Amino acid sequence: MAKLKQRGKSGAAKAYITRSSAIKKLQCIFPREPRHRKRANKGSSAPTTFYYAKDIAYLTHEPILRKLREHKAFAKKLARRTSLYTHWIIL
Numbered sequence: 410m411a412k413l414k415q416r417g418k419s420g421a422a423k424a425y426i427t428r429s430s431a432i433k434k435l436q437c438i439f440p441r442e443p444r445h446r447k448r449a450n451k452g453s454s455a456p457t458t459f460y461y462a463k464d465i466a467y468l469t470h471e472p473i474l475r476k477l478r479e480h481k482a483f484a485k486k487l488a489r490r491t492s493l494y495t496h497w498i499i500l
């Protein structure tokens with residue numbers, strides 16, 4: 410007897426991921442509309458935004474995105490330092 414496929418492990422449910430999980434991995438991709446919306450949403454018909462999983466997998470290894478993230482982190486650190494410094498000068 411063949412092994413049963415687990416729910417959500419193949420097809421549209423695996424090919425598309427939701428907005429929140431995509432944003433966790435990236436922050437600069439655009440949504441797509443799956444052919445079978447209910448299948449991609451694992452049976453639910455609630456309105457959700459989907460992103461193509463292969464797009465995200467490809468973009469996670471982009472060196473440009475890595476550089477942008479490093480720049481963003483540096484900008485945050487710099488803003489924190491300057492605000493702390495100006496706070497101590499005022500006191």
